[in-house]
Amino acid sequence: MTHPGEMSCAEFQAHLPELIGSGQDMSNHPHLRECELCRALLADLQTIADAARQLFPQEEPPAEIWDKIESALKSEDGKEESLPKSK
Amino acid sequence: MPRPPSPAQSPDATMPKRNEETAASRPAGRTSFTSINPPNPIEDDVLARAQAGDHQAFAQLYALHKRRIYSLCLRMVGNIAEAEDLTQEAFLQLHRKIGTFRGDSAFSTWLHRLAINVVLMQLRKKGLSLISLDEAMEPTPEEGPGRSFGAPDLTLTGAIDRLALERAVADLPAGYRLIFILHDVEGFEHNEIASMLDCSIGNSKSQLHKARLKLRDALRKHLPQETQL
Numbered sequence: 500m501t502h503p504g505e506m507s508c509a510e511f512q513a514h515l516p517e518l519i520g521s522g523q524d525m526s527n528h529p530h531l532r533e534c535e536l537c538r539a540l541l542a543d544l545q546t547i548a549d550a551a552r553q554l555f556p557q558e559e560p561p562a563e564i565w566d567k568i569e570s571a572l573k574s575e576d577g578k579e580e581s582l583p584k585s586k
Numbered sequence: 587m588p589r590p591p592s593p594a595q596s597p598d599a600t601m602p603k604r605n606e607e608t609a610a611s612r613p614a615g616r617t618s619f620t621s622i623n624p625p626n627p628i629e630d631d632v633l634a635r636a637q638a639g640d641h642q643a644f645a646q647l648y649a650l651h652k653r654r655i656y657s658l659c660l661r662m663v664g665n666i667a668e669a670e671d672l673t674q675e676a677f678l679q680l681h682r683k684i685g686t687f688r689g690d691s692a693f694s695t696w697l698h699r700l701a702i703n704v705v706l707m708q709l710r711k712k713g714l715s716l717i718s719l720d721e722a723m724e725p726t727p728e729e730g731p732g733r734s735f736g737a738p739d740l741t742l743t744g745a746i747d748r749l750a751l752e753r754a755v756a757d758l759p760a761g762y763r764l765i766f767i768l769h770d771v772e773g774f775e776h777n778e779i780a781s782m783l784d785c786s787i788g789n790s791k792s793q794l795h796k797a798r799l800k801l802r803d804a805l806r807k808h809l810p811q812e813t814q815l
Contacts, residue, residue, distance in 0.1 A: 516795035519795065520787075520795075540802075544795075551770035553748060554661075554748065554751060554755065555771060558657050561670060564652070564656070565645075568674055568678060572644075572681060575681075
């Protein structure tokens with residue numbers, strides 16, 4: 500089926516990653532002007548991208564992580580101190 | 587040498603946190619966060635002392651950045667135990683490499699990239715190969731360009747539940763999740779992602795697109811019945 504705009508949905512959607520990735524304004528794209536399906540798809544993808552910015556609030560790591568880091572640093576320091584000093 | 591006090595007591599609330607500062611204003615995937623870290627004299631001083639081998643200053647750096655790095659690891663691997671191990675490894679790497687930081691970018695950006703590299707190394711060890719990313723470029727019957735035909739009556743606009751989206755992201759295949767997190771959540775550009783993952787820019791764009799399509803499908807399954815026209 501050929502949609503108005505002389506481009507099928509399959510052809511348009513095949514180009515979508517590049518079109519979206521380029522950051523260009525697609526509101527006047529001939530296919531989008533005529534195709535409700537692809538307009539809805541694009542709106543959903545934009546909604547997801549926008550929502551992603553609100554995802555995953557920062558979380559506090561367990562205190563044990565620092566204990567492990569300190570322990571590893573002490574171990575590394577010990578190795579360095581045991582090395583013979585170069586003259 | 588005296589060991590530093592626990593960083594849990596350090597005033598990390600005084601430091602900017604990238605996501606919190608910019609989430610509302612940053613266009614998704616448009617602004618590299620190298621440009622949104624203002625100079626911070628407090629951190630600069632702590633950083634200089636840490637670079638000089640001051641362990642207390644290093645503890646302060648940990649306190650300042652632990653939440654951001656831990657959260658980054660958690661997002662990327664989706665597993666608490668692994669995120670803890672990766673956070674530990676990232677800060678150990680930081681301790682080893684902090685002397686090489688020259689200030690060409692913001693320290694937080696540099697540390698962010700260091701942590702991402704630690705995670706990527708771990709993911710590669712676990713078998714997330716770039717071959718799998720390239721293979722995913724090939725459309726499958728489920729993922730081909732025509733898969734979005736039909737059902738135009740289910741739109742997500744205004745209906746996304748944050749927890750549902752987080753769950754859907756966690757359920758993404760590892761390669762898709764990685765690029766979605768790097769681009770849409772962390773704000774990296776495709777050329778930066780391509781460089782990090784050693785793949786093409788086109789591959790990065792394609793993977794991101796497929797990740798969003800998968801998220802769309804997952805979210806539409808959970809739309810309340812009354813929102814379906």
